[in-house]
Amino acid sequence: MKNRTPVAVLASAVLTLSLAACAPEPEEEPTPSASPSPVASEPAATPTPTPVETEPADDPVVAPTCETMIPASTIEIFEGHGWTYEEREFQIGPDVVEDGLACVWGDYTVASDHVQVFGWAPIGAAESASAQQKLLADGWLRVDEAGHTYITEDPAYSISVDEAGYGMTYEFGDGWVTQADTKQSLVLIIRP
Template sequence: MTSLSARLRGAGIASLLAICSVVALSGCAPATAPGADPTTAAPGEASATPARPAAIDPDDVTCENMLSADTVGTFGSTGWTVREDPFVILDLELPQGIACTWGDFSSPTNDDLILFGWSPISAADAATAQASLTAEGWLSKEDPRGVMITEDPSSALRLDDEGYGMTYLFHDGWVEVSDTRQGLDLIEIG
């Protein structure tokens, strides 16, 4: 079995689904729709998607606990480490937020990097950030979890299997980010 790092390099980090295949059952499945019962499978389904864990105190969010323990363990087992940065949307810094870049920082090419971030956000800041992103050419899309703002695929550095690059998900009171839309499915708080 090749390492996660080697597989992601070989795939050009085209999708975070490679991570999900390695850390099977680690919470990579999409979150359930609001109001859906995550414990009940639809007719013909083998099992239901587990619900996201409840939100935690913003002061307690870390790079390690925003992802499942299995995902963090997989990153660690491949030699990946994490760099913590402020959560920034264009020129808006959210001081209670956290942006986490996971990867092989010893790699000379630094192409083994994956971004995850989460922050509380006021309704006013969310509206301003969404308007600023769309003015910069980012695309807005309604999602059952909130409003998704994703970079234009024609200018994205990395795309997931569904054609999404870096994506912000704005919900009531919080925002999260990943370098692909599918990466948002790995964030377990919110």
């Protein structure tokens, strides 16, 4: 009988070396260097990030301008009739609301009270409540409709009214107030 042990040992050694060549090399801990050097390797698996709940960033409110407060199509109609606008302070009665803007559109080449008014202002809760009380004390009327609060002038004293009989009207919201020469015109205001 032939001695097969050296052949079996040799085959076993070749097999072990072949398997060792296929096995991944142990990872070495990287050592810090002054400048990174490119290394060709397969991309590492990216771990799935764990969602972290954060508060949304408070974006600053960009105040509207007379060109952005109402739709461009409405501006085109006004300009088609030769109307331009005047910028004014936003007022609730005699009180000026800081950082607000009122835009009065009309034909300023002729004397006329035929104008369209659109206004917007930021307003705090306490200031809003106070302004509403002052208007109501001066005879204005409160209308709560579809979750909105409107303070409108008494139609008996209105220069012009919309189809529903509302004249100059303020709409008070959470942190803002808008104004238009009629309640119906409030829908044209694009709030920031």
